Amino acid sequence: MNLKKELQRITSVFFEDTKDYSKSFSALKKYKKLLLGISNETINNEEHRNNVLFENGIAIGTLWAANCLDDLVRTLKFIIGINIAIQEKIQQKDSLHILYAGTGPFASLILPFILKYADLNITYTLLEVNPLSFETLKSTIKKLGFETNNINFINQDATKYQFPKNFSPDIIISETMQRALDSEQQVSIFYNLMRQSDSDTIFIPEKITLAIGTGSSKVKKTDIQQKCYLKHNNVFEVSKKAMNSNDWLFEKTSNKLDFTKKHTVLKEEELSTASEIVVMTEITIYRNEKLIINESGLTIPKYIKDVSDNKKESLTIKSQYVIGSEPKLELKIV
Numbered sequence: 001m002n003l004k005k006e007l008q009r010i011t012s013v014f015f016e017d018t019k020d021y022s023k024s025f026s027a028l029k030k031y032k033k034l035l036l037g038i039s040n041e042t043i044n045n046e047e048h049r050n051n052v053l054f055e056n057g058i059a060i061g062t063l064w065a066a067n068c069l070d071d072l073v074r075t076l077k078f079i080i081g082i083n084i085a086i087q088e089k090i091q092q093k094d095s096l097h098i099l100y101a102g103t104g105p106f107a108s109l110i111l112p113f114i115l116k117y118a119d120l121n122i123t124y125t126l127l128e129v130n131p132l133s134f135e136t137l138k139s140t141i142k143k144l145g146f147e148t149n150n151i152n153f154i155n156q157d158a159t160k161y162q163f164p165k166n167f168s169p170d171i172i173i174s175e176t177m178q179r180a181l182d183s184e185q186q187v188s189i190f191y192n193l194m195r196q197s198d199s200d201t202i203f204i205p206e207k208i209t210l211a212i213g214t215g216s217s218k219v220k221k222t223d224i225q226q227k228c229y230l231k232h233n234n235v236f237e238v239s240k241k242a243m244n245s246n247d248w249l250f251e252k253t254s255n256k257l258d259f260t261k262k263h264t265v266l267k268e269e270e271l272s273t274a275s276e277i278v279v280m281t282e283i284t285i286y287r288n289e290k291l292i293i294n295e296s297g298l299t300i301p302k303y304i305k306d307v308s309d310n311k312k313e314s315l316t317i318k319s320q321y322v323i324g325s326e327p328k329l330e331l332k333i334v
């Protein structure tokens, strides 16, 4: 089988104008099967399940990174968003540089473009910290038979990576997150890369917000219980705008990123129908490509506290995003 042709045939479905989601989802499954087939023997060992721990959070194991492809809505929307960004940028410039931080073993969000835009002058820098994922990435691209003179492979930590002289990527992509921005290094990675990039560099995702919300159970006519979520207050944002706001503070003495504390008051009437307090995650991938609540594993609400018995008083939730070996939105309910 000509793997390159097969990859192009499968992934071309993502770019068809007729937004046929079932066709795209079936193509995504074939895409993963093809990539797993190429790397099967190399990512199936125990060591490929191990997360790697860093001072700014974890880098997930190779197998788990490969499995990110199973989040079909996420993967499809990221690919569509990246395509919009490339098309916008290529109208403005003859040559582009795309930096992909946290590629996993397959660079799955960018691979389709290396073929689709082979005739354009695009250079790709693929950055991955997990050495096992990095090795699989290189061997996958080799086995696919790609020309690699426009691809740079870098096995480094994106929270520390320093741009070489005269390096100014037009688009920077990183999906290094879990819901509620728990555990992984998205915030530190974007901080490091945003600080070094030009003001017109496109970041994908463009914006991530965390909000305090409440959930309540509704029983529908069909007797099916459905949870409804209500957003109350945005408490943390990752975007170029947020990074330049007073909410993001860099402590020079401790060499640490710090974020302002937020207070959210949930009034008695707001809690009267609620059963739980949650953290809600919303992601703007690029322009109109968004992941709304519960649409992807990345936007599943994070359960914080049961409030079904607590109808008589208001509650104050103090929150602050913290970076460390376990990055997270820290919460105190008073």
Ligand SMILES: C[S@@+](CC[C@H](N)C(=O)[O-])C[C@H]1O[C@@H](n2cnc3c(N)ncnc32)[C@H](O)[C@@H]1O
Residues within 6 Å of the ligand: 058, 059, 060, 061, 064, 065, 066, 068, 069, 101, 102, 103, 104, 105, 107, 108, 109, 127, 128, 129, 130, 133, 156, 157, 158, 159, 175, 176, 177, 185, 189
């Ligand atoms: C959630 S997976 C996503 C994999 C793939 N990009 C995708 O979207 O399907 C995140 C990847 O980023 C890598 N990663 C995490 N922290 C990193 C860091 N500080 N520098 C470089 N890569 C990192 C992990 O090892 C993992 O392969």
